Amino acid sequence: MKSSDRRSIIEGHDLTYEYLHYDDDGNVDASYRALKGVSLDVKEGQFIAILGHNGSGKSTLARQLNALLVPSGGTLFVDGLDTREEKNVGAIRQAAGMVFQNPDNQIIASVVEEDAGFGPENMGVPTKEIWERVRKALKAVGMWEYRESSPNRLSGGQKQRVAIAGVIAMKPKCIVLDEPTAMLDPGGRAEVIRTVRELNRTDGITVILITHYMEEVIYADRVLVMDEGAVVMSGTPREVFSNVRALKEIRLDVPFVTELADRLKERGVPLPDGILTVEELTEELEKIRHGDQNRAS
Amino acid sequence: MLKDMTIGQYYPGNSLIHRLDPRVKLLGTLVFIISLFTFSSISAYALATVAVLTVVAVSRVPLRYILKGLKPIFILMLITILFNLFMTPGTAVLQIWKLKMTEEGIRFAIHMAVRLTYLIIGSSILTFTTTPNSLTDGLESGLGWMNRLHVPVHEIAMMMSIALRFIPILMDETDKIMRAQEARGADFQSGGVFHRVKAMVPLLVPLFVSAFRRANDLALAMEARGYHGGAGRTKMKPLVYHRKDWIAFLVMAGYVAAQILLRIFVKI
Known part of the structure; x- marks a missing residue:
């Protein structure tokens, strides 16, 4: 199935958002435009990555998707529901679950299984089904063995997986992860990304991953690069990373291998654009070496 | 510093007391505390002692561990006892300078000490097992x-x-x-x-x-x-009452009835 045949889960058109600052009398005395006309269309089952530096508006965009913030201008439909309508909020939050940056500040209960059950409890799911959902969700993220543990005893990566389970237990169609790995060590980061990819591939859950780690976006179907409240680049990871210079201009780093390949190319090594993994680079270099040998002989 | 405080902490276990419905334990603690203040004869305290020791034994929380929880309130208890000893008016037993220790004061001080100790023990059993x-x-x-x-x-x-x-x-x-x-x-x-x-x-x-x-x-x-x-x-x-919870309610009622009977028939 081609992605264009699929149903859109998120449709945003010309979104703007302004943060307002009020003076003591309650009048607006300052405003800051965090989003300046962002449009996006995410199909069911896609893995989308949103890249951007601090203050690029990516977190603001994420919060729109869960109706925690409502657009100041433009329209946003999540699972066909308008986020500006008050009555849709419950359904939208169930359809698009959200995982935040700090694992400690989003785990509500003091036992892992109870935290996973928090969302379904809020939705009014019957007790028996809550347990069913909690079991499935914790198994999906590989935290079932820890169901009776206190979150305080877990590592950062494990806590973040519990937070993801808490969202999955609500049976969302889409998960929005707002820099879920920013506070984790490399091991924890890999753990979380592996879990998210797994969910995307096996359960077909749409994933929107917001990050500023380039290594995490190479598996995405599509990458959006944001800067100063607007989408400045969009395409497959390979397309986006072939533009090393433009990325550097908006203070984003490219993956180390991509940068290495880019520098080699500058020195005259005939490499293609947008190399993403070490394997690709070694393969390309092997080809060149063989080519040289062939010519030499 | 904070780690030495045993009061208010959970003591992991799987005893009958641990498995009781928390509502039963809350009510039980409340009933016990009220009984301490309403029935204040020697026989009533004896019964309360038996009750406390039985519950502690069933809960399998070491008694030593529970008594450790009394340490932080030791000073408070000392002050209460001293005030009661010397500030209660009545027949003087002992006079030090201007302070009179009275017979009523001694009785009162003992009451307060027993009540406070049992109050702490009673509520710590609740927090230890829940x-x-x-x-x-x-x-x-x-x-x-x-x-x-x-x-x-x-x-x-x-x-x-x-x-x-x-x-x-x-x-x-x-x-x-x-x-x-x-x-x-x-x-x-x-x-x-x-x-x-x-x-x-x-x-x-x-x-x-x-x-x-x-x-x-x-x-x-x-x-x-x-x-x-x-x-x-x-x-x-969800909290559901099981058979053991109903039995615990019965035991509680039995305890209150025994206290009332003691009050009526035993005059010490």
């Missing part, structure tokens, strides 16, 4: 009727359980801030009590700032997961 979570669950459903008096029972219980969850996190954070300040020359170790307390003040500002930030994040995360107060919520672990 996880903070089931305690708040028990309070929430046990006090559900107060909703009709417009007391936000669910919200209070939710606040309590969140507070309990964040205690270790904030303790960790305090530790981190302390070390960061020590690295820059702050001194929390030397000097008298007053000096050390004063040195703690600069800890509070960063701690409060961070607590507010966490509260903000948590509120957002709860909202994102569809939290909208207690209405329309279901329970993952």
Whole structure:
């Protein structure tokens, strides 16, 4: 199935958002435009990555998707529901679950299984089904063995997986992860990304991953690069990373291998654009070496 | 420093007392405390002693561990006893300078000491055998009727359980801030009590700032997961009374009846 045949889960058109600052009398005395006309269309089952530096508006965009913030201008439909309508909020939050940056500040209960059950409890799911959902969700993220543990005893990566389970237990169609790995060590980061990819591939859950780690976006179907409240680049990871210079201009780093390949190319090594993994680079270099040998002989 | 406090902590176990419904334990503790203050004869205290020791034995929490919990209130108890000894008017037994120790005072002091000790022991058995979570669950459903008096029972219980969850996190954070300040020359170790307390003040500002930030994040995360107060919520672990809970209620009633009978028929 081609992605264009699929149903859109998120449709945003010309979104703007302004943060307002009020003076003591309650009048607006300052405003800051965090989003300046962002449009996006995410199909069911896609893995989308949103890249951007601090203050690029990516977190603001994420919060729109869960109706925690409502657009100041433009329209946003999540699972066909308008986020500006008050009555849709419950359904939208169930359809698009959200995982935040700090694992400690989003785990509500003091036992892992109870935290996973928090969302379904809020939705009014019957007790028996809550347990069913909690079991499935914790198994999906590989935290079932820890169901009776206190979150305080877990590592950062494990806590973040519990937070993801808490969202999955609500049976969302889409998960929005707002820099879920920013506070984790490399091991924890890999753990979380592996879990998210797994969910995307096996359960077909749409994933929107917001990050500023380039290594995490190479598996995405599509990458959006944001800067100063607007989408400045969009395409497959390979397309986006072939533009090393433009990325550097908006203070984003490219993956180390991509940068290495880019520098080699500058020195005259005939490499293609947008190399993403070490394997690709070694393969390309092997080809060149063989080519040289062939010519030499 | 805080780790030595056994009072208010959970003692993991799987005894009958541990497995009782938290509402039963809450009511039991309440009944026990009320009985301490209404029945104050020697025979009543003897019965209370038997009751406490039986519950402790069944709960399999070591008695030594429970008595350790009395340490922090030792000074409070001493002050109460001294005040009662010397400030109660009556027939003097002993006179030191202007202070008179009275017969009534001695009796009163003994009463107070026994009551306080049993009060602490009784409530620590509750906290030793009940996880903070089931305690708040028990309070929430046990006090559900107060909703009709417009007391936000669910919200209070939710606040309590969140507070309990964040205690270790904030303790960790305090530790981190302390070390960061020590690295820059702050001194929390030397000097008298007053000096050390004063040195703690600069800890509070960063701690409060961070607590507010966490509260903000948590509120957002709860909202994102569809939290909208207690209405329309279901329970993952609903409280249901089992046979052992009904039996515990009967035992409780038996205890109260025995106390009343003692009061009527035994005059000491």
